[in-house]
Amino acid sequence: MANTDFLLISTLPEDRAFAASAAESAGLTLITATTAKEGATIVAEKEPRVIFLDASSEAQYKEFETAIQETVGLFSDKINANAIHFLTSSNIEKVQYLIESPLFGHFIMRNYHDPVATGLYYGKILKATLSERAFGLNTLLPNAKVQIVKLQKTTQKQDAVEAVKNFFIAAKFQSRMATVIANAVDELLMNAMFDAPVDEAGRPLFNSMVRSTSMALIGRQSIEMHVGYDGHYAAITAVDLFGSLDKVKLLTHITKIYTEEEYKIRTSVAGAGIGLATVFRSGGSFFFVSESGVRTEVTVFFKRTDNFREFKDQFRFLSTQFYF
Amino acid sequence: MINVVKEQKGNSLLVRLTGSIEESVNFEQIIGLTSPELIVNCRDVPRINSVGVKAWIKYFQSLQAKNIKLHFIECSTAIVEQINLISNFIPEGCVESIYVPFSCATCKSELVGLFKTDDLKKLEFKLPPLKCTKCSGQASFDDIPEEYFSFLMR
Numbered sequence: 001m002a003n004t005d006f007l008l009i010s011t012l013p014e015d016r017a018f019a020a021s022a023a024e025s026a027g028l029t030l031i032t033a034t035t036a037k038e039g040a041t042i043v044a045e046k047e048p049r050v051i052f053l054d055a056s057s058e059a060q061y062k063e064f065e066t067a068i069q070e071t072v073g074l075f076s077d078k079i080n081a082n083a084i085h086f087l088t089s090s091n092i093e094k095v096q097y098l099i100e101s102p103l104f105g106h107f108i109m110r111n112y113h114d115p116v117a118t119g120l121y122y123g124k125i126l127k128a129t130l131s132e133r134a135f136g137l138n139t140l141l142p143n144a145k146v147q148i149v150k151l152q153k154t155t156q157k158q159d160a161v162e163a164v165k166n167f168f169i170a171a172k173f174q175s176r177m178a179t180v181i182a183n184a185v186d187e188l189l190m191n192a193m194f195d196a197p198v199d200e201a202g203r204p205l206f207n208s209m210v211r212s213t214s215m216a217l218i219g220r221q222s223i224e225m226h227v228g229y230d231g232h233y234a235a236i237t238a239v240d241l242f243g244s245l246d247k248v249k250l251l252t253h254i255t256k257i258y259t260e261e262e263y264k265i266r267t268s269v270a271g272a273g274i275g276l277a278t279v280f281r282s283g284g285s286f287f288f289v290s291e292s293g294v295r296t297e298v299t300v301f302f303k304r305t306d307n308f309r310e311f312k313d314q315f316r317f318l319s320t321q322f323y324f
Numbered sequence: 325m326i327n328v329v330k331e332q333k334g335n336s337l338l339v340r341l342t343g344s345i346e347e348s349v350n351f352e353q354i355i356g357l358t359s360p361e362l363i364v365n366c367r368d369v370p371r372i373n374s375v376g377v378k379a380w381i382k383y384f385q386s387l388q389a390k391n392i393k394l395h396f397i398e399c400s401t402a403i404v405e406q407i408n409l410i411s412n413f414i415p416e417g418c419v420e421s422i423y424v425p426f427s428c429a430t431c432k433s434e435l436v437g438l439f440k441t442d443d444l445k446k447l448e449f450k451l452p453p454l455k456c457t458k459c460s461g462q463a464s465f466d467d468i469p470e471e472y473f474s475f476l477m478r
Binding site: 158174175176179182183186187190210211212257258259260261262263265270271272273274275278281282306307308309312313 | 325344346347348370371372373374375377378381382401402405408409410411412413425427432434466467468471474
């Protein structure tokens with residue numbers, strides 16, 4: 001029988017409610033530990049398939065890292081970043097200790113609002129991470145109707161972006177929300193077209209190419225956009241066939257903010273390096289899944305809300321799944 | 325795709341931007357040489373992507389280096405979001421008025437109200453509700469004040 005153990009290391013009641021609901025949704029059995037040491041012992045003995053850790057402070061995270069190092073070792077096959085979910089109350093740019101962690105797999109910002117309902121939703125994401133390969137929008141949003149758009153040329157991006165905007169306006173999203181979603185799609189498609197393609201040595205092929213360049217998207221350069229909506233959540237995936245996503249670069253870009261520091265224009269690359277960070281700060285959640293040299297899928301999620309204030313303040317996560 | 329309508333007013337050039345700002349934008353080409361004073365009306369800019377942001381910063385920084393006086397008026401919510409996210413998106417003190425989003429509690433309609441930035445500061449960002457133009461219900465500010473007005477609180 002497959003292992004269904006799901007370990008939560010937290011003393012917070014809201015984390016327990018969230019994790020219990022996520023476990024139920026994903027068909028897992030929740031085990032709770034209140035200290036990092038206790039959690040590490042469970043890791044060593046039971047090898048849980050999923051670990052949720054309250055990593056609100058650097059001290060809490062370090063305690064866990066040390067306990068894991070002392071029991072199974074940080075690079076043991078009993079511990080896998082794809083299975084570790086850090087829970088915090090801070091924005092991602094404030095938790096640099098997690099971004100730099102060799103154990104980083106998933107970041108969950110603890111604005112659950114309703115921990116049970118949010119846990120049920122996140123449980124579906126969790127379930128997807130347990131599959132052999134977490135590809136496919138229907139894996140992440142099982143009840144959504146998914147439309148697939150194949151882009152033939154880079155210049156079709158703007159039409160695709162406008163079509164997504166109009167689709168979500170028709171689905172009763174506020175136009176401002178639909179605009180945020182459209183902008184997210186714009187960034188995902190641009191990255192898939194110009195940043196994902198690499199040569200056999202992994203060197204970028206088009207990252208210095210002007211983004212308005214008209215280029216055919218054929219063969220391995222094919223791009224797909226998958227658009228789904230289940231009545232509550234909008235999700236859009238950009239698919240490329242390079243599998244070149246780099247976790248360190250990704251996390252560096254997404255955590256970089258310019259609210260205090262000035263944005264300096266880099267001319268060596270044509271992209272701006274701020275797209276994903278902007279989307280994350282606008283209320284979007286991300287699921288990145290990449291199989292090295294094969295395929296990358298980047299999905300952005302937004303919950304439909306009655307007003308923009310709630311939209312911007314919605315529950316957010318950033319998940320990564322890397323297969324080598 | 326962005327369009328520009330230009331109007332010369334004495335020493336000032338007024339430009340009205342209309343449309344989304346993205347990778348095809350070429351501000352040097354569409355605005356061209358400017359007067360000693362440039363007034364940019366951003367009312368009809370519904371969206372700007374990251375490459376558009378980069379082009380924007382590059383262009384307006386080049387004007388600032390030439391000592392051209394810049395004024396940004398009627399900034400749309402999309403422009404305000406970028407002003408808040410990127411500290412040097414618009415030079416400090418150049419934003420004169422912005423659109424503020426409201427949402428009707430009764431019919432859920434989206435509305436915007438135009439406010440001078442000086443007036444927003446005087447109000448301490450506590451905005452009175454608006455009367456909904458569609459159902460006459462009460463519409464209240466629809467964003468997070470600490471985020472939407474953060475550039476005015478810096």
